Amino acid sequence: MKMRNVSSVWILALCVAALFMSSPADAAEQKNLILATTTSTQDSGLLDMLVPLFEKKTGYFVKTIAVGSGQAMAMGSKGEADVLLVHSPAAEKKFMAEGNGVNRKLVMHNDFIIVGPSADPAGIKGMKSAAEAFQKIAAKGAVFMSRGDNSGTHAKEKDIWKAAGINPEGQKYYQQTGLGMGQTLNVASEKRTYTLTDRGTYLSLKKNLGLNILVEGDKVLLNIYHVIDVNPAKFPKVNAPAAKAFADFMVSREVQGIIAKFGVDKYGSPLFFPDAGKPEFD
Numbered sequence: 001m002k003m004r005n006v007s008s009v010w011i012l013a014l015c016v017a018a019l020f021m022s023s024p025a026d027a028a029e030q031k032n033l034i035l036a037t038t039t040s041t042q043d044s045g046l047l048d049m050l051v052p053l054f055e056k057k058t059g060y061f062v063k064t065i066a067v068g069s070g071q072a073m074a075m076g077s078k079g080e081a082d083v084l085l086v087h088s089p090a091a092e093k094k095f096m097a098e099g100n101g102v103n104r105k106l107v108m109h110n111d112f113i114i115v116g117p118s119a120d121p122a123g124i125k126g127m128k129s130a131a132e133a134f135q136k137i138a139a140k141g142a143v144f145m146s147r148g149d150n151s152g153t154h155a156k157e158k159d160i161w162k163a164a165g166i167n168p169e170g171q172k173y174y175q176q177t178g179l180g181m182g183q184t185l186n187v188a189s190e191k192r193t194y195t196l197t198d199r200g201t202y203l204s205l206k207k208n209l210g211l212n213i214l215v216e217g218d219k220v221l222l223n224i225y226h227v228i229d230v231n232p233a234k235f236p237k238v239n240a241p242a243a244k245a246f247a248d249f250m251v252s253r254e255v256q257g258i259i260a261k262f263g264v265d266k267y268g269s270p271l272f273f274p275d276a277g278k279p280e281f282d
Contacts (some may be wrong), residue, residue, distance in 0.1 A: 009248065033242040036073075036081035038152055039149045040141050041070045041225075042066035044200035044271050046262055052215040054249050055260075062147035068145045068151025076100055076228070078237025083243035084228040085250070087198075088152035091282075092226055103230040106280060107250050108259050108272040109224045112156055115185075115202060116142075124194075130218045131163040138166050143193040146250035150174025152223070157196045160220065185209055198223050200271035203263065224281050225272070227251070251276035 042064065051062050065075065067154050069086035070242060076084050077100045085107070095101050114124065114133055122142040124133040137144050146168075147154045161168055168174035175193070177184045180202045185228035187193040189209040202213070227247045232240035249255055256274035275281075 004235075023171075030239065031060055031242075033062050033083065033239055033246060034081045034082055035062050035085065035246065036065045036067065036071075037085040037133060037141065038069045038072060038087055039066045039182065040087070040153070040198045040201045040224075041085055042262075043180065044184035044204045046200070046259070046272065049258065049262065050250075050255060053199050053255075054246060057249070058245050059247060062246075068147070068149040068154065068180070070150030070152070070155070074099070076230045079230060079238055080237045081245045082230055084230065085225065086152060086228065087223055088155045088224045089224055089226070090126045091152075092228065095228070097165060099234055102230055102231050102233075103229045103244070104226050104249060105228075105247055106272050106275045106278060107185075107225045107227050108256075108276075109222060109281065110199050110272045112153065112196055112221040112223050113199050113202060113213050113215065114194060114196055115188070115209075115211040116214050117192040117210060118212055119192070120212075120214060121193070122162050123215045127215050128218060130160045130215055130220055133215045134160050134164040134166065137194055138164070138168060138171070138173065143173050143175060143191065144168065145184060145188040145191065145193045145195040146174065146176045147181065147195075149180070151181075153181060153198060156221075156223070160196070163220070182211075185211065200259045200263070203271055222281060 038075045046089055048062060055062055069088035070091060072084050072086050073091055073095045075081040096104055122137045122140040124136050127133045146157055177187050181197055182205055184195060185197055189211050192251040225249045229247055230238045256276050259272050259274045260270055
């Protein structure tokens, strides 16, 4: 009996020790959040302001992966991210329909603009239709720099080419960078070409770019952002509490107020407009 009791004590002690040895790592993992997002939220500087605030308020540590919206959703569809902040509504709906996400929430919007060199070789400045501007660019054979990265911006660009009745793939004037928005703007500036960009990223980099806003205001250029929790029922390794905390944070009154003012002091107008709680655009 004494031997059995001693054995039991040792087994219990080992179990307790193992529990304590594994707890710090498990706890650390539970406090990590993987955010997959579009490059515009990073390049504009918005996340540089919001992520530290979120970490301070919640104790979570955020690993931000800034890629195109398509790549962000591809990560989500494999359970490789906990939460998404993206701007490609049609692809988002498909993502949700496939059961990859839950709780898609409207966060904010800004708009896309067509920018180009001051010389404006295609003569599109001031045009009200993005599709007609693309038609003129193609007709003149003026170089258009595409991200070509399956991002939300790239998806919007392809929609505009489709509306223009043009397939630019393979055309000499159509070049693709495969890069994020900030880098694509830098390439377009260096090569003095046209490109499509979100206004926020453009304004944040404008002082170092030789590009002007040439076409804006077309309703098709609306740029809408949603936050999506990756579905923990489909991907058990997803940190669901952290994802929910981040989504709730993004639509909170405090953060929506920050978004409304972000960029005003530097650019004279906000880079994004808060939309939490409003009816969907799409």
